[in-house]
Amino acid sequence: MRGSSVRLPRLVAALVIAAAAAASLTIAAKAPSFATAVAARATHGPAATADSPRLLRVEVLNVRPHDPTAFTQGLLLHDGYLYESTGRGGGEARLRKVDPNTGVALREIYVPPGEDGRLYWGEGLARVDQRLLQLTYRGEVALEYDLDTFSLQRTYPYTGEGWGLCHDGTRLVMSNGSAELAFRDPDTFTVTGRLAVTDDGWPRDRLNELECVDDLVYANIFTTDTIVAIDVTTGAVTARIDASGLLTPEEELQADVLNGIAYDPDNGTFLLTGKHWPKLFEVRFVPLATTPAPSASATSATGTPTVTPTGDHGTPVTATATATVTQAPTDVPVGEALLPISLQPARR
Numbered sequence: 386m387r388g389s390s391v392r393l394p395r396l397v398a399a400l401v402i403a404a405a406a407a408a409s410l411t412i413a414a415k416a417p418s419f420a421t422a423v424a425a426r427a428t429h430g431p432a433a434t435a436d437s438p439r440l441l442r443v444e445v446l447n448v449r450p451h452d453p454t455a456f457t458q459g460l461l462l463h464d465g466y467l468y469e470s471t472g473r474g475g476g477e478a479r480l481r482k483v484d485p486n487t488g489v490a491l492r493e494i495y496v497p498p499g500e501d502g503r504l505y506w507g508e509g510l511a512r513v514d515q516r517l518l519q520l521t522y523r524g525e526v527a528l529e530y531d532l533d534t535f536s537l538q539r540t541y542p543y544t545g546e547g548w549g550l551c552h553d554g555t556r557l558v559m560s561n562g563s564a565e566l567a568f569r570d571p572d573t574f575t576v577t578g579r580l581a582v583t584d585d586g587w588p589r590d591r592l593n594e595l596e597c598v599d600d601l602v603y604a605n606i607f608t609t610d611t612i613v614a615i616d617v618t619t620g621a622v623t624a625r626i627d628a629s630g631l632l633t634p635e636e637e638l639q640a641d642v643l644n645g646i647a648y649d650p651d652n653g654t655f656l657l658t659g660k661h662w663p664k665l666f667e668v669r670f671v672p673l674a675t676t677p678a679p680s681a682s683a684t685s686a687t688g689t690p691t692v693t694p695t696g697d698h699g700t701p702v703t704a705t706a707t708a709t710v711t712q713a714p715t716d717v718p719v720g721e722a723l724l725p726i727s728l729q730p731a732r733r
């Protein structure tokens with residue numbers, strides 16, 4: 386009796402192991418492709434569709450100097466000159482007019498303190514005719530300067546955080562780090578509308594420095610080298626631009642994140658830089674080439690990574706993975722991560 390009572394559990398255990406092995410083989414045989422893994426997100430959000438964003442990269446046309454002391458927060462080009470807003474508190478914030486070819490500041494002021502002596506942090510910058518409008522992050526006030534003299538003309542209150550700002554010709558577009566853009570009247574700075582931004586059906590948050598170009602708003606995503614193009618009517622991201630690799634590893638050690646997009650309408654190109662970047666890059670956005678992945682079994686990405694960026698904006702952002710990928714794709718576009726783009730880790 387004793388012997389049989391021992392053998393029976395072992396037999397049961399063996400059967401269980403065999404069944405588990407068979408199930409494992411079934412699972413392995415059905416290991417999801419990249420497309421399937423992405424589609425699995427449907428349980429948490431929409432799957433990729435024919436309207437999914439195009440994948441682009443930057444093609445560098447020219448490299449020019451950029452003041453590495455500039456903690457760039459806002460950037461625009463007008464009449465051949467760069468206008469730049471820089472951050473950091475403690476009286477370091479600046480407004481600059483810069484020669485884009487040499488990086489030399491032709492006019493530069495420190496952001497004036499408020500009437501109560503409060504020191505502002507320079508943020509997003511937009512031009513409306515002969516006026517420059519500068520956000521102040523958590524200062525909840527937008528500063529208006531004369532374009533030529535940089536003299537402070539007036540201020541406008543806003544609520545919450547102010548990150549990026551651009552002018553589409555009729556409206557100001559403003560980001561605050563969330564997945565929502567606000568439209569504002571360029572004369573009164575009052576909110577006239579809001580736009581929820583989605584990327585493949587998912588909220589696209591951490592929208593930072595902005596650039597209005599026709600019916601699109603370009604935004605770089607805080608802590609990443611990714612720029613997105615947003616349809617200003619629907620809020621849908623129409624393209625993701627991989628802008629990684631612009632700086633050398635040595636330069637990256639001294640620099641902070643990419644932050645600064647200025648459009649050059651004369652050449653149809655973009656000028657990109659970042660916080661403490663020593664260079665300004667003139668680029669255009671081109672389709673992302675595809676290259677074969679090294680091995681179908683090389684990667685096994687599982688789990689729920691979190692991204693908690695730190696930096697000037699200070700607000701920790703936590704993202705949670707929603708898909709488990711057990712097999713690498715066989716043909717991955719360069720720069721395209723297996724995980725949703727919002728989970729791409731901070732480069733710095």
Ligand SMILES: [Ca+2]
Nearest residue numbers: 460595596646
């Ligand atoms: Ca800009």
